[in-house]
Amino acid sequence: MSAASPPSGDPDAAAPGESGAATPRSAVGSPHPRPAAAPNPRSPRTVAVVRTTTANLASVIAALERLGCRVRTTSDPKVVATAGRLVLPGVGAFAAARTAIASHDLESPLRERIARGRPTLGICLGMQLMAEGSEEAPGVPGLGAMNGVATRYPSGDGLRVPQMGWNRLAPAAGCEIVPAGYAYFANSYRLERAPAGWRPVWCDYGGPFLAAAERGPVVGCQFHPELSGDCGKALLTRWLAA
Amino acid sequence: MKRMETGAQRAAALEQRAPRLPVRIIPCLDVRAGRVVKGVRFRGLQDQGDPAALAGAYEEQGADEVVVLDVTATPEGRGTRLDTVAAVRARLSVPVTVGGGIGEVADAAALLEAGADKVAVNTAALRRPGLLTELAARFGSQCVVASIDALAGGPRPPRASGYLVVVRSGTERLERDAAAWAREAVERGAGEILLTSIDRDGTRSGYELPLLRAVREAVPVPIVASGGADTARHMAEAVGGGADAVLAASIFHQHHWTVGRVKSELAQLGVPVRPAHPSTAEAL
Numbered sequence: 001m002s003a004a005s006p007p008s009g010d011p012d013a014a015a016p017g018e019s020g021a022a023t024p025r026s027a028v029g030s031p032h033p034r035p036a037a038a039p040n041p042r043s044p045r046t047v048a049v050v051r052t053t054t055a056n057l058a059s060v061i062a063a064l065e066r067l068g069c070r071v072r073t074t075s076d077p078k079v080v081a082t083a084g085r086l087v088l089p090g091v092g093a094f095a096a097a098r099t100a101i102a103s104h105d106l107e108s109p110l111r112e113r114i115a116r117g118r119p120t121l122g123i124c125l126g127m128q129l130m131a132e133g134s135e136e137a138p139g140v141p142g143l144g145a146m147n148g149v150a151t152r153y154p155s156g157d158g159l160r161v162p163q164m165g166w167n168r169l170a171p172a173a174g175c176e177i178v179p180a181g182y183a184y185f186a187n188s189y190r191l192e193r194a195p196a197g198w199r200p201v202w203c204d205y206g207g208p209f210l211a212a213a214e215r216g217p218v219v220g221c222q223f224h225p226e227l228s229g230d231c232g233k234a235l236l237t238r239w240l241a242a
Numbered sequence: 243m244k245r246m247e248t249g250a251q252r253a254a255a256l257e258q259r260a261p262r263l264p265v266r267i268i269p270c271l272d273v274r275a276g277r278v279v280k281g282v283r284f285r286g287l288q289d290q291g292d293p294a295a296l297a298g299a300y301e302e303q304g305a306d307e308v309v310v311l312d313v314t315a316t317p318e319g320r321g322t323r324l325d326t327v328a329a330v331r332a333r334l335s336v337p338v339t340v341g342g343g344i345g346e347v348a349d350a351a352a353l354l355e356a357g358a359d360k361v362a363v364n365t366a367a368l369r370r371p372g373l374l375t376e377l378a379a380r381f382g383s384q385c386v387v388a389s390i391d392a393l394a395g396g397p398r399p400p401r402a403s404g405y406l407v408v409v410r411s412g413t414e415r416l417e418r419d420a421a422a423w424a425r426e427a428v429e430r431g432a433g434e435i436l437l438t439s440i441d442r443d444g445t446r447s448g449y450e451l452p453l454l455r456a457v458r459e460a461v462p463v464p465i466v467a468s469g470g471a472d473t474a475r476h477m478a479e480a481v482g483g484g485a486d487a488v489l490a491a492s493i494f495h496q497h498h499w500t501v502g503r504v505k506s507e508l509a510q511l512g513v514p515v516r517p518a519h520p521s522t523a524e525a526l
Binding site for chain 2: 063
Protein backbone atom coordinates (compact mmCIF):
# COMPACT_ATOMS: atom_id res chain seq x y z
CA MET A 1 0.00 0.00 0.00
CA SER A 2 2.58 2.56 -1.08
CA ALA A 3 -0.28 4.95 -1.77
CA ALA A 4 -0.76 5.13 1.98
CA SER A 5 2.51 6.91 2.48
CA PRO A 6 2.38 10.67 2.16
CA PRO A 7 5.17 12.51 0.40
CA SER A 8 7.98 13.20 2.79
CA GLY A 9 8.43 16.61 4.30
CA ASP A 10 4.90 17.00 5.52
CA PRO A 11 4.94 16.87 9.27
CA ASP A 12 2.26 14.93 11.01
CA ALA A 13 2.16 17.58 13.62
CA ALA A 14 -0.89 19.44 14.71
CA ALA A 15 -2.62 21.83 12.37
CA PRO A 16 -1.95 25.54 12.90
CA GLY A 17 -3.55 26.85 16.04
CA GLU A 18 -3.84 23.40 17.48
CA SER A 19 -0.38 22.74 18.70
CA GLY A 20 0.46 22.17 22.28
CA ALA A 21 -1.82 21.95 25.22
CA ALA A 22 -3.13 25.46 24.97
CA THR A 23 -6.61 24.49 23.90
CA PRO A 24 -7.98 21.88 26.23
CA ARG A 25 -11.46 21.28 25.02
CA SER A 26 -14.22 21.71 27.48
CA ALA A 27 -16.32 18.66 27.97
CA VAL A 28 -19.49 17.98 26.33
CA GLY A 29 -22.45 20.04 26.16
CA SER A 30 -20.52 23.17 25.35
CA PRO A 31 -23.20 25.56 24.13
CA HIS A 32 -20.76 27.16 21.70
CA PRO A 33 -19.06 24.38 19.75
CA ARG A 34 -16.41 25.52 17.34
CA PRO A 35 -18.00 26.06 13.92
CA ALA A 36 -16.85 23.67 11.23
CA ALA A 37 -14.37 25.25 8.86
CA ALA A 38 -14.46 24.39 5.19
CA PRO A 39 -11.51 22.18 4.24
CA ASN A 40 -8.88 24.07 2.32
CA PRO A 41 -8.32 22.29 -0.98
CA ARG A 42 -4.81 23.70 -1.28
CA SER A 43 -3.60 22.15 1.94
CA PRO A 44 -4.89 18.63 2.19
CA ARG A 45 -5.52 17.39 5.68
CA THR A 46 -2.94 15.05 7.06
CA VAL A 47 -4.44 12.24 9.07
CA ALA A 48 -2.50 9.72 11.13
CA VAL A 49 -3.97 6.22 11.33
CA VAL A 50 -2.84 4.00 14.17
CA ARG A 51 -1.33 0.82 12.82
CA THR A 52 -1.95 -2.19 14.96
CA THR A 53 -1.70 -5.63 13.44
CA THR A 54 -5.42 -6.21 13.55
CA ALA A 55 -7.21 -3.52 11.54
CA ASN A 56 -8.64 -3.13 8.05
CA LEU A 57 -6.27 -0.24 7.50
CA ALA A 58 -6.58 -0.12 3.73
CA SER A 59 -10.31 0.62 3.85
CA VAL A 60 -9.79 3.48 6.28
CA ILE A 61 -6.90 4.87 4.24
CA ALA A 62 -8.84 4.61 0.97
CA ALA A 63 -11.84 6.44 2.44
CA LEU A 64 -9.67 9.29 3.72
CA GLU A 65 -7.72 9.52 0.47
CA ARG A 66 -10.95 9.75 -1.52
CA LEU A 67 -11.66 12.88 0.54
CA GLY A 68 -8.28 14.35 -0.41
CA CYS A 69 -6.44 13.55 2.82
CA ARG A 70 -2.83 12.63 3.09
CA VAL A 71 -2.67 9.58 5.30
CA ARG A 72 0.22 8.23 7.30
CA THR A 73 0.05 5.10 9.35
CA THR A 74 1.89 5.07 12.61
CA SER A 75 2.59 3.20 15.80
CA ASP A 76 4.93 5.91 17.12
CA PRO A 77 3.80 7.30 20.51
CA LYS A 78 5.06 10.78 19.61
CA VAL A 79 3.02 10.89 16.43
CA VAL A 80 -0.02 9.51 18.23
CA ALA A 81 0.36 12.26 20.83
CA THR A 82 0.85 15.16 18.44
CA ALA A 83 -0.94 14.31 15.18
CA GLY A 84 -3.48 16.94 14.23
CA ARG A 85 -6.00 14.23 13.42
CA LEU A 86 -5.84 10.62 14.44
CA VAL A 87 -7.88 7.55 13.56
CA LEU A 88 -7.89 4.50 15.82
CA PRO A 89 -9.31 1.76 13.59
CA GLY A 90 -11.23 -1.03 13.76
CA VAL A 91 -11.18 -4.73 12.96
CA GLY A 92 -9.92 -7.23 15.45
CA ALA A 93 -10.25 -8.86 18.81
CA PHE A 94 -10.25 -6.64 21.90
CA ALA A 95 -7.41 -8.35 23.73
CA ALA A 96 -5.13 -8.48 20.67
CA ALA A 97 -5.68 -4.80 19.90
CA ARG A 98 -5.15 -3.85 23.53
CA THR A 99 -1.88 -5.77 23.61
CA ALA A 100 -0.73 -4.03 20.44
CA ILE A 101 -1.48 -0.61 21.95
CA ALA A 102 0.38 -1.46 25.12
CA SER A 103 3.38 -2.94 23.35
CA HIS A 104 3.86 0.29 21.37
CA ASP A 105 3.40 2.51 24.45
CA LEU A 106 0.40 4.18 22.88
CA GLU A 107 -1.75 4.08 25.97
CA SER A 108 -0.89 7.40 27.57
CA PRO A 109 -0.66 9.37 24.32
CA LEU A 110 -4.10 8.09 23.33
CA ARG A 111 -5.59 8.83 26.74
CA GLU A 112 -4.06 12.27 26.78
CA ARG A 113 -5.15 13.39 23.33
CA ILE A 114 -8.69 12.21 23.99
CA ALA A 115 -8.75 14.04 27.33
CA ARG A 116 -7.49 17.20 25.64
CA GLY A 117 -10.07 16.98 22.92
CA ARG A 118 -7.68 16.59 20.01
CA PRO A 119 -9.48 15.33 16.89
CA THR A 120 -9.61 11.58 17.30
CA LEU A 121 -11.85 9.02 15.60
CA GLY A 122 -12.19 5.54 17.08
CA ILE A 123 -13.81 3.05 14.74
CA CYS A 124 -15.63 -0.12 15.82
CA LEU A 125 -13.15 -1.84 18.09
CA GLY A 126 -11.39 1.55 18.25
CA MET A 127 -14.49 2.92 19.96
CA GLN A 128 -14.72 -0.01 22.37
CA LEU A 129 -11.06 0.53 23.26
CA MET A 130 -12.04 4.04 24.41
CA ALA A 131 -14.38 2.45 26.97
CA GLU A 132 -13.49 0.75 30.23
CA GLY A 133 -13.38 -2.75 28.84
CA SER A 134 -15.27 -5.47 27.03
CA GLU A 135 -16.93 -8.72 27.93
CA GLU A 136 -14.92 -10.13 25.03
CA ALA A 137 -11.77 -9.90 27.18
CA PRO A 138 -12.72 -9.85 30.88
CA GLY A 139 -10.13 -8.17 33.04
CA VAL A 140 -8.42 -6.38 30.15
CA PRO A 141 -8.86 -2.65 30.76
CA GLY A 142 -9.75 -0.23 27.96
CA LEU A 143 -8.52 3.35 27.78
CA GLY A 144 -11.33 4.46 30.07
CA ALA A 145 -12.24 7.66 28.22
CA MET A 146 -15.88 6.54 28.08
CA ASN A 147 -17.44 4.94 31.09
CA GLY A 148 -19.07 1.61 30.35
CA VAL A 149 -18.10 -1.89 29.33
CA ALA A 150 -18.93 -3.38 25.92
CA THR A 151 -21.29 -6.34 26.22
CA ARG A 152 -22.29 -9.04 23.77
CA TYR A 153 -25.62 -8.95 21.94
CA PRO A 154 -27.91 -11.57 23.43
CA SER A 155 -28.05 -14.67 21.29
CA GLY A 156 -30.65 -17.37 21.71
CA ASP A 157 -33.62 -15.10 21.03
CA GLY A 158 -33.28 -15.31 17.27
CA LEU A 159 -31.00 -12.29 16.94
CA ARG A 160 -28.13 -12.85 14.51
CA VAL A 161 -24.81 -12.32 16.21
CA PRO A 162 -22.58 -10.73 14.93
CA GLN A 163 -24.70 -7.84 13.78
CA MET A 164 -23.58 -7.68 10.17
CA GLY A 165 -25.03 -5.08 7.85
CA TRP A 166 -26.64 -1.67 7.60
CA ASN A 167 -28.54 -0.13 10.48
CA ARG A 168 -30.13 3.27 10.91
CA LEU A 169 -28.45 5.96 13.04
CA ALA A 170 -30.39 8.28 15.31
CA PRO A 171 -28.10 11.07 16.51
CA ALA A 172 -29.20 12.85 19.69
CA ALA A 173 -29.83 16.57 19.58
CA GLY A 174 -26.57 18.46 19.45
CA CYS A 175 -24.56 15.87 17.55
CA GLU A 176 -22.44 17.70 15.02
CA ILE A 177 -20.40 15.03 13.30
CA VAL A 178 -22.41 11.83 13.02
CA PRO A 179 -25.27 12.21 10.52
CA ALA A 180 -28.57 10.37 10.40
CA GLY A 181 -28.71 7.59 7.82
CA TYR A 182 -27.74 3.96 7.31
CA ALA A 183 -24.29 2.88 8.46
CA TYR A 184 -22.48 -0.44 8.18
CA PHE A 185 -21.91 -2.48 11.34
CA ALA A 186 -19.95 -5.68 11.89
CA ASN A 187 -19.91 -6.30 15.63
CA SER A 188 -20.82 -8.76 18.34
CA TYR A 189 -20.20 -6.38 21.27
CA ARG A 190 -21.54 -2.89 21.93
CA LEU A 191 -22.00 -0.24 24.61
CA GLU A 192 -25.57 0.07 25.83
CA ARG A 193 -25.56 3.40 27.63
CA ALA A 194 -24.44 6.90 26.80
CA PRO A 195 -21.11 7.60 28.51
CA ALA A 196 -21.20 10.58 30.84
CA GLY A 197 -20.13 13.74 29.05
CA TRP A 198 -20.56 12.41 25.50
CA ARG A 199 -23.34 13.07 23.02
CA PRO A 200 -24.90 9.74 22.02
CA VAL A 201 -25.93 8.44 18.61
CA TRP A 202 -28.46 5.65 19.06
CA CYS A 203 -29.30 2.61 17.06
CA ASP A 204 -31.48 -0.44 17.64
CA TYR A 205 -30.59 -4.11 17.40
CA GLY A 206 -32.74 -6.20 19.70
CA GLY A 207 -32.82 -3.08 21.89
CA PRO A 208 -31.16 0.32 21.87
CA PHE A 209 -27.38 0.50 21.78
CA LEU A 210 -24.75 3.16 21.36
CA ALA A 211 -23.87 3.52 17.66
CA ALA A 212 -21.50 6.39 18.31
CA ALA A 213 -20.55 9.04 20.83
CA GLU A 214 -19.20 12.52 20.25
CA ARG A 215 -17.29 14.88 22.50
CA GLY A 216 -16.28 17.77 20.30
CA PRO A 217 -13.93 16.42 17.65
CA VAL A 218 -13.39 13.19 19.58
CA VAL A 219 -15.74 10.59 18.11
CA GLY A 220 -16.18 6.90 18.69
CA CYS A 221 -18.20 4.95 16.10
CA GLN A 222 -19.36 1.39 16.59
CA PHE A 223 -20.05 1.26 12.86
CA HIS A 224 -17.54 1.69 10.04
CA PRO A 225 -17.70 5.15 8.46
CA GLU A 226 -15.13 4.02 5.89
CA LEU A 227 -17.61 1.36 4.72
CA SER A 228 -20.82 3.33 5.10
CA GLY A 229 -21.15 4.84 1.64
CA ASP A 230 -22.53 8.39 1.52
CA CYS A 231 -23.38 8.41 5.23
CA GLY A 232 -19.78 7.56 6.11
CA LYS A 233 -18.45 10.11 3.67
CA ALA A 234 -20.58 12.82 5.31
CA LEU A 235 -19.30 11.83 8.74
CA LEU A 236 -15.65 11.86 7.72
CA THR A 237 -16.07 15.20 5.93
CA ARG A 238 -17.52 16.78 9.07
CA TRP A 239 -14.88 15.25 11.30
CA LEU A 240 -12.12 16.54 9.03
CA ALA A 241 -13.59 20.04 9.32
CA ALA A 242 -14.23 19.87 13.07
CA MET B 243 -51.56 -25.53 22.94
CA LYS B 244 -48.74 -23.17 23.90
CA ARG B 245 -47.46 -25.64 26.44
CA MET B 246 -47.09 -28.27 23.75
CA GLU B 247 -44.74 -26.07 21.76
CA THR B 248 -41.55 -27.95 20.91
CA GLY B 249 -38.06 -26.50 20.93
CA ALA B 250 -38.07 -26.43 17.17
CA GLN B 251 -41.37 -24.56 17.08
CA ARG B 252 -40.10 -22.07 19.61
CA ALA B 253 -36.98 -21.54 17.53
CA ALA B 254 -39.12 -21.03 14.43
CA ALA B 255 -41.27 -18.47 16.24
CA LEU B 256 -38.19 -16.57 17.42
CA GLU B 257 -36.81 -16.71 13.91
CA GLN B 258 -40.02 -15.04 12.71
CA ARG B 259 -40.15 -12.37 15.40
CA ALA B 260 -36.53 -11.37 15.90
CA PRO B 261 -35.42 -7.97 14.65
CA ARG B 262 -33.58 -8.07 11.33
CA LEU B 263 -31.36 -5.65 9.50
CA PRO B 264 -32.22 -4.65 5.95
CA VAL B 265 -31.38 -7.55 3.63
CA ARG B 266 -28.02 -6.98 1.98
CA ILE B 267 -27.79 -7.25 -1.79
CA ILE B 268 -24.30 -8.45 -2.67
CA PRO B 269 -22.96 -8.59 -6.22
CA CYS B 270 -20.24 -11.23 -6.51
CA LEU B 271 -17.15 -10.78 -8.65
CA ASP B 272 -15.61 -14.12 -9.55
CA VAL B 273 -12.11 -13.17 -10.59
CA ARG B 274 -9.54 -15.02 -12.64
CA ALA B 275 -6.26 -13.41 -13.68
CA GLY B 276 -7.52 -9.94 -12.84
CA ARG B 277 -10.80 -10.18 -14.80
CA VAL B 278 -14.34 -10.92 -13.68
CA VAL B 279 -15.56 -14.23 -15.08
CA LYS B 280 -18.74 -16.25 -14.73
CA GLY B 281 -19.65 -19.80 -15.60
CA VAL B 282 -22.39 -22.29 -14.92
CA ARG B 283 -21.91 -24.66 -11.98
CA PHE B 284 -18.36 -23.29 -11.71
CA ARG B 285 -17.48 -24.31 -15.32
CA GLY B 286 -17.19 -22.66 -18.74
CA LEU B 287 -15.97 -19.31 -17.43
CA GLN B 288 -16.75 -16.25 -19.60
CA ASP B 289 -15.18 -12.78 -19.31
CA GLN B 290 -17.50 -10.19 -17.69
CA GLY B 291 -15.25 -7.16 -17.27
CA ASP B 292 -12.88 -5.22 -15.02
CA PRO B 293 -13.36 -5.88 -11.28
CA ALA B 294 -12.94 -2.31 -10.00
CA ALA B 295 -15.15 -0.84 -12.73
CA LEU B 296 -17.92 -3.37 -12.09
CA ALA B 297 -17.63 -2.97 -8.31
CA GLY B 298 -17.87 0.81 -8.60
CA ALA B 299 -20.95 0.57 -10.80
CA TYR B 300 -22.61 -1.78 -8.33
CA GLU B 301 -21.96 0.55 -5.40
CA GLU B 302 -23.55 3.39 -7.34
CA GLN B 303 -26.57 1.20 -7.97
CA GLY B 304 -26.94 0.62 -4.23
CA ALA B 305 -24.96 -2.56 -3.51
CA ASP B 306 -24.62 -3.13 0.24
CA GLU B 307 -21.38 -5.07 -0.03
CA VAL B 308 -19.26 -6.70 -2.72
CA VAL B 309 -17.72 -10.17 -2.65
CA VAL B 310 -14.57 -10.88 -4.64
CA LEU B 311 -13.73 -14.55 -5.11
CA ASP B 312 -10.58 -15.69 -6.87
CA VAL B 313 -12.23 -18.73 -8.36
CA THR B 314 -9.08 -20.30 -9.67
CA ALA B 315 -6.83 -19.58 -6.71
CA THR B 316 -7.07 -22.98 -5.10
CA PRO B 317 -6.78 -25.31 -8.11
CA GLU B 318 -3.79 -23.45 -9.46
CA GLY B 319 -2.23 -22.95 -6.06
CA ARG B 320 -2.13 -19.19 -6.40
CA GLY B 321 -2.93 -16.63 -3.75
CA THR B 322 -5.72 -14.19 -4.45
CA ARG B 323 -4.54 -11.33 -6.56
CA LEU B 324 -3.75 -8.57 -4.12
CA ASP B 325 -3.68 -5.93 -6.84
CA THR B 326 -7.26 -6.69 -7.81
CA VAL B 327 -8.32 -6.31 -4.20
CA ALA B 328 -6.45 -3.00 -3.90
CA ALA B 329 -8.08 -1.64 -7.06
CA VAL B 330 -11.56 -2.62 -5.87
CA ARG B 331 -10.83 -1.13 -2.45
CA ALA B 332 -9.69 2.20 -3.83
CA ARG B 333 -13.04 2.52 -5.57
CA LEU B 334 -15.49 1.23 -2.95
CA SER B 335 -16.87 2.77 0.22
CA VAL B 336 -18.94 -0.31 1.06
CA PRO B 337 -17.57 -3.55 2.51
CA VAL B 338 -15.47 -5.93 0.46
CA THR B 339 -15.25 -9.63 1.31
CA VAL B 340 -12.45 -11.54 -0.38
CA GLY B 341 -12.03 -15.27 -0.75
CA GLY B 342 -9.89 -17.71 -2.68
CA GLY B 343 -6.70 -19.49 -1.77
CA ILE B 344 -6.55 -18.43 1.88
CA GLY B 345 -4.52 -21.18 3.55
CA GLU B 346 -3.15 -19.49 6.63
CA VAL B 347 -3.41 -16.39 8.80
CA ALA B 348 -0.69 -14.62 6.80
CA ASP B 349 -2.77 -14.90 3.61
CA ALA B 350 -5.72 -13.27 5.35
CA ALA B 351 -3.51 -10.54 6.81
CA ALA B 352 -2.17 -9.73 3.34
CA LEU B 353 -5.72 -9.48 1.95
CA LEU B 354 -6.85 -7.21 4.77
CA GLU B 355 -3.76 -5.10 4.21
CA ALA B 356 -4.64 -4.85 0.51
CA GLY B 357 -8.16 -3.69 1.27
CA ALA B 358 -10.44 -6.57 2.24
CA ASP B 359 -12.80 -6.06 5.17
CA LYS B 360 -13.66 -9.73 5.61
CA VAL B 361 -12.02 -12.90 4.41
CA ALA B 362 -13.90 -15.96 3.17
CA VAL B 363 -12.22 -19.29 3.80
CA ASN B 364 -13.28 -22.49 2.12
CA THR B 365 -11.01 -25.43 1.28
CA ALA B 366 -8.31 -24.69 3.86
CA ALA B 367 -10.82 -24.52 6.72
CA LEU B 368 -12.10 -27.99 5.86
CA ARG B 369 -8.59 -29.34 5.72
CA ARG B 370 -7.69 -27.63 8.99
CA PRO B 371 -10.67 -26.21 10.91
CA GLY B 372 -8.34 -24.64 13.50
CA LEU B 373 -7.59 -21.99 10.87
CA LEU B 374 -10.99 -20.42 11.61
CA THR B 375 -10.10 -20.17 15.29
CA GLU B 376 -6.75 -18.59 14.51
CA LEU B 377 -8.37 -16.04 12.20
CA ALA B 378 -11.06 -15.15 14.74
CA ALA B 379 -8.51 -14.74 17.51
CA ARG B 380 -6.46 -12.37 15.39
CA PHE B 381 -9.12 -10.40 13.50
CA GLY B 382 -12.39 -11.06 15.35
CA SER B 383 -15.08 -13.44 14.13
CA GLN B 384 -16.97 -10.61 12.37
CA CYS B 385 -14.07 -10.66 9.91
CA VAL B 386 -14.18 -14.41 9.24
CA VAL B 387 -16.57 -15.86 6.68
CA ALA B 388 -16.88 -19.61 6.19
CA SER B 389 -17.58 -20.13 2.51
CA ILE B 390 -19.40 -23.41 1.98
CA ASP B 391 -20.09 -24.90 -1.45
CA ALA B 392 -22.69 -27.65 -1.29
CA LEU B 393 -24.22 -30.27 -3.60
CA ALA B 394 -27.30 -32.38 -2.97
CA GLY B 395 -26.23 -35.78 -1.62
CA GLY B 396 -25.46 -37.80 1.46
CA PRO B 397 -27.81 -38.76 4.31
CA ARG B 398 -31.14 -36.93 4.19
CA PRO B 399 -33.19 -35.36 6.99
CA PRO B 400 -33.73 -36.01 9.79
CA ARG B 401 -30.31 -37.68 10.00
CA ALA B 402 -28.52 -34.93 8.10
CA SER B 403 -29.18 -32.05 5.73
CA GLY B 404 -29.04 -34.02 2.46
CA TYR B 405 -26.23 -31.80 1.20
CA LEU B 406 -22.53 -32.51 1.04
CA VAL B 407 -19.63 -30.09 1.09
CA VAL B 408 -17.55 -29.62 -2.05
CA VAL B 409 -14.10 -28.02 -2.08
CA ARG B 410 -11.44 -26.85 -4.49
CA SER B 411 -13.82 -24.62 -6.49
CA GLY B 412 -16.37 -27.39 -6.79
CA THR B 413 -13.99 -30.06 -8.03
CA GLU B 414 -13.77 -32.32 -4.98
CA ARG B 415 -16.75 -33.69 -3.06
CA LEU B 416 -16.29 -34.54 0.61
CA GLU B 417 -18.34 -36.96 2.70
CA ARG B 418 -19.20 -34.08 5.00
CA ASP B 419 -22.70 -32.85 5.73
CA ALA B 420 -23.06 -29.17 4.84
CA ALA B 421 -25.16 -28.14 7.86
CA ALA B 422 -22.92 -30.05 10.29
CA TRP B 423 -19.89 -28.34 8.82
CA ALA B 424 -21.56 -24.92 9.07
CA ARG B 425 -22.22 -25.55 12.76
CA GLU B 426 -18.63 -26.57 13.40
CA ALA B 427 -17.29 -23.62 11.41
CA VAL B 428 -19.26 -21.19 13.58
CA GLU B 429 -18.19 -22.96 16.78
CA ARG B 430 -14.60 -22.56 15.64
CA GLY B 431 -14.89 -18.86 14.95
CA ALA B 432 -16.68 -18.03 11.69
CA GLY B 433 -18.98 -15.01 12.04
CA GLU B 434 -20.86 -15.46 8.76
CA ILE B 435 -21.66 -18.26 6.33
CA LEU B 436 -21.46 -17.74 2.58
CA LEU B 437 -23.57 -20.63 1.36
CA THR B 438 -23.41 -21.58 -2.31
CA SER B 439 -25.46 -24.25 -4.00
CA ILE B 440 -23.42 -25.66 -6.84
CA ASP B 441 -26.54 -27.30 -8.24
CA ARG B 442 -27.99 -23.80 -8.72
CA ASP B 443 -24.83 -21.80 -9.50
CA GLY B 444 -25.30 -19.78 -12.68
CA THR B 445 -28.56 -21.57 -13.56
CA ARG B 446 -30.88 -18.66 -12.69
CA SER B 447 -33.40 -21.15 -11.31
CA GLY B 448 -33.67 -19.75 -7.76
CA TYR B 449 -31.74 -20.40 -4.55
CA GLU B 450 -31.63 -23.92 -3.09
CA LEU B 451 -34.11 -23.33 -0.27
CA PRO B 452 -33.90 -26.69 1.59
CA LEU B 453 -30.12 -26.21 1.87
CA LEU B 454 -30.64 -22.72 3.22
CA ARG B 455 -33.22 -23.86 5.78
CA ALA B 456 -31.00 -26.70 6.98
CA VAL B 457 -28.03 -24.39 7.55
CA ARG B 458 -30.29 -21.73 9.12
CA GLU B 459 -31.39 -24.23 11.73
CA ALA B 460 -27.75 -25.10 12.43
CA VAL B 461 -26.21 -21.64 13.00
CA PRO B 462 -27.08 -18.30 14.65
CA VAL B 463 -24.78 -16.15 12.49
CA PRO B 464 -25.75 -14.29 9.31
CA ILE B 465 -26.08 -16.37 6.15
CA VAL B 466 -25.39 -15.09 2.65
CA ALA B 467 -27.39 -17.15 0.13
CA SER B 468 -25.62 -17.79 -3.16
CA GLY B 469 -26.27 -19.70 -6.37
CA GLY B 470 -29.28 -19.50 -8.67
CA ALA B 471 -30.66 -15.97 -8.38
CA ASP B 472 -32.68 -14.72 -11.32
CA THR B 473 -35.39 -12.49 -9.85
CA ALA B 474 -36.19 -10.38 -6.81
CA ARG B 475 -38.78 -13.01 -5.96
CA HIS B 476 -36.02 -15.63 -5.69
CA MET B 477 -34.25 -13.32 -3.27
CA ALA B 478 -37.40 -12.82 -1.21
CA GLU B 479 -37.76 -16.61 -1.04
CA ALA B 480 -34.18 -16.91 0.23
CA VAL B 481 -34.92 -14.35 2.94
CA GLY B 482 -37.96 -16.42 3.90
CA GLY B 483 -35.63 -19.43 4.12
CA GLY B 484 -33.40 -17.64 6.62
CA ALA B 485 -30.91 -15.68 4.50
CA ASP B 486 -29.72 -12.30 5.79
CA ALA B 487 -28.08 -11.36 2.53
CA VAL B 488 -28.37 -12.52 -1.04
CA LEU B 489 -25.49 -12.81 -3.43
CA ALA B 490 -25.82 -12.79 -7.20
CA ALA B 491 -23.44 -12.54 -10.12
CA SER B 492 -24.87 -13.38 -13.56
CA ILE B 493 -28.01 -11.26 -13.29
CA PHE B 494 -25.97 -8.16 -12.50
CA HIS B 495 -23.03 -8.76 -14.87
CA GLN B 496 -25.34 -9.48 -17.76
CA HIS B 497 -27.50 -6.43 -17.04
CA HIS B 498 -30.68 -8.37 -16.42
CA TRP B 499 -31.08 -6.36 -13.25
CA THR B 500 -29.53 -3.39 -11.51
CA VAL B 501 -29.11 -3.53 -7.76
CA GLY B 502 -31.47 -0.58 -7.46
CA ARG B 503 -34.24 -2.36 -9.35
CA VAL B 504 -33.79 -5.50 -7.24
CA LYS B 505 -34.13 -3.36 -4.13
CA SER B 506 -37.26 -1.58 -5.23
CA GLU B 507 -38.90 -4.89 -6.17
CA LEU B 508 -37.88 -6.45 -2.87
CA ALA B 509 -39.35 -3.48 -1.02
CA GLN B 510 -42.61 -4.04 -2.91
CA LEU B 511 -42.51 -7.69 -1.81
CA GLY B 512 -42.23 -6.52 1.79
CA VAL B 513 -38.53 -7.32 2.22
CA PRO B 514 -36.70 -4.53 4.09
CA VAL B 515 -33.72 -3.12 2.18
CA ARG B 516 -31.42 -0.15 2.59
CA PRO B 517 -32.73 2.42 0.12
CA ALA B 518 -30.64 2.55 -3.03
CA HIS B 519 -29.24 5.90 -4.10
CA PRO B 520 -32.24 8.05 -5.08
CA SER B 521 -30.83 9.03 -8.46
CA THR B 522 -30.26 5.36 -9.31
CA ALA B 523 -33.80 4.48 -8.33
CA GLU B 524 -35.16 7.22 -10.57
CA ALA B 525 -33.00 6.13 -13.48
CA LEU B 526 -34.80 2.80 -13.44
